[in-house]
Amino acid sequence: MGAGLTTISLRNVKYRWGPDQPLTLDIDAFAVESGERLFLHGASGSGKSTLLNILAGVLLPEQGTVQCLGQEINTLGNRERDRFRADHVGMIFQQFNLVPYLSLLENVLLPCHFSARRRDNAGAGGLAAKEAGQLLDRLGLGRDMRARTVTQLSVGQQQRVAVARALIGKPELIIADEPTSALDAERRGRFLDLLLGNCEALGSTLLYVSHDLSLISHFTRSISMPEINRAPQQEAA
Amino acid sequence: MISVALSTLLLLGVDRARTSARQSFSQTISATDLIVGARTGAIQLLLYSVFHLGDATNNVDWKSYQAIASHPDVAWAIPISLGDSHRGFPVLGTTPDFFKLFRYGAKQPLRFAQGRPFDGIFEAVIGAKVAEKLNYRIGGSIILSHGTSGVNLISHADKPFTIVGILAETGTPVDRTVHVSLAAIEAIHLDWSGGAPMPGVSIPEQYVTKFDLTPKTITAALIGLKSRIAVFRVQRYVNEFKGEPLMAALPGVALDQLWDVMSIAEQSLLFTSAMVVVASLAGLVAVLLAGLGERRRELAILRSVGAGPWQILLLILGESVFVTLAACVAGLLALDVLTWITSPWIQSHYGLTLSNDPVSINELVLLAAILIAAAIASTIPALKAYRQTLVDGLTPRI
Secondary structure: OOOOOEEEEEEEEEEEOOOOOOEEEEEEEEEEEEEEEEEEOOOOOOOOHHHHHHHHHOOOOOOOEEEEEEEHHHHHOHHHHHOOOOOOOOEEEOOOOOOOOOOOHHHHHHHHHOHHHHHHHHOOOHHHHHHHHHHHHHHHOOOHHOOOOOOHHHHHHHHHHHHHHOOOOOOOOOEEOOOOOOOHHHHHHHHHHEEEEEHHHOOOEEEEEEEOOOHHHHHHHHHHHHHEOOOOOOOOE | OHHHHHHHHHHHHHHHHHHHHHHHHHOEEOOEEEEEEEEEOEEEEEEOOOOOOOOOOOEHHHHHHHHOOOOOEEEEEEEEEEEEOOOOOEEEEEEOHHHHEEEEEOEEEEEEEEOOOOOOEEEEEOOOHHHHHOOOOOOOOEEEOOOOOOOOOOEEEOOEEEEEEOOOOOOOHHHHOOOHHHHHHHHHHEEEOOOEEEEOOOOOOOHHOOOOOOOEOOOOEEEEEHHHHHHHHHHHHHHOOOOOEEEEEEEHHHHHHHHHHHHHHHHHHHHHHHHHHHHHHHHHHHHHHHHHHOHHHHHHHHHHHOOOHHHHHHHHHHHHHHHHHHHHHHHHHHHHHHHHHHHHHHHHHHOOOOOOOOOHHHHHHHHHHHHHHHHHHHHHHHHHHHHHHHHHOOOOOO
């Protein structure tokens, strides 16, 4: 990852949910540099969910270009976008991050099922499992924890497993959608440190969405949705 | 999943019982190559000669019987005479050879639970059900009645019979029959004419031996041939017999025809169980559909690691088919265990031999049909998941 490369660049992106709906997203320009740790402040109804879906290649804008890691993903077909996301994006949700019927290691290794690139990065064959184990160790979930099922973990522990899953195979872009909202105040700080530290170690770009303004100090840049989205704010659905 | 397993069990069970019943039925009488009787339909001949139901339209002359029995291809012949009954059970007049030569099921011979075949004139051998229902024992005395309908029969009260043998249960009409000698049938009708006792004539039992007790007519005869190949030749011989109008029926063929008549019952039973399977599959689909709402976050996670909507669809489809497959296997295993446990009891109570094969071709076809139906039904939740994930993307609104 060279410094100064743009990880994300949106130009003139417009999106609406239905043909007779008002615009949800109307973004003139939005860019994220490589290696940045960007804090994106968005309340519900601000269009942040739609933006995340577009960045991940799940939705296509009706207009505009979405450049991600040098590729215009809005020109890719559905399957190619899915593959792009599998290869280059790690995602952390606010809660219920884990698939309940899989083991912890299987949860962490999920991206390797969908992306050959990340599988290779993690190490082919049994090495990927070892890599997953090391990630979990670094996040404070040692071997004795690993035998537990998803439901036996606390929320904080689940979130950390989610971080491991997002990081395995070294994806270039990490998107975190309010990952600390479900944690209590004292855990938040520790969690953030872990997340930021690991992202930095891998050289990944982090896009962190939250409405907890108290965390801003941890990030290199902060921006709020209304600053980039010209579309009128919607009431939460 | 349990309901699908249970309904599979039901469907396969019904099918297995049906095929076993058919097989058992066609083995009501085995090792008999031909049944000879007066010219009627094959089913009718079968009904009265083997099942003792209904009446013969005509009798077979003793001389004709002897001619047929001495045909070079005939290995053995058992004459039978019907027309009397005992408290609702048919009485069969025959020779002691009957107990040696009659076969049923998988070529099983008749066994005596107690006693021996009849020897003297007024001796009777009763089937297992007769003994059970009327609570008879060896040495008991019974009176036969003339005719086979249940009511208003004139009885042969002056000539009682002694029970000397009770047969073991067979699950065939033999169980409900009272067996006596041909001579006995003649004896009880000595002082009768045209179906009623002759007024003023009475021949007490101790004098019957003074008369010639060779039967003049019999109702039918069971024939065994020296070689199976001769069956059509002998059949033609009987059909074209110059002495009187006779026919020879192949028991297997006639049994199959009779079974087809009853097939409506088995078809409807099969149909009902198929409907039960459909109902349980519908239940499975409903459960899957309901569960989709709960799984939106899980599906969003899968989308986030790179799954496409198509893969989600296949996942749901695959889950459903897999559950059905597991349920089918469970149902089949349960059926096999159940069959293994209950078949001795069923055999002795209903005369039904359940096949012990773990699975038959027919059952595999049924299982395949169930899986295909499940796959088709599963497209409903799979498509819903597909549409749902397109709308939800990574951020389901719950």
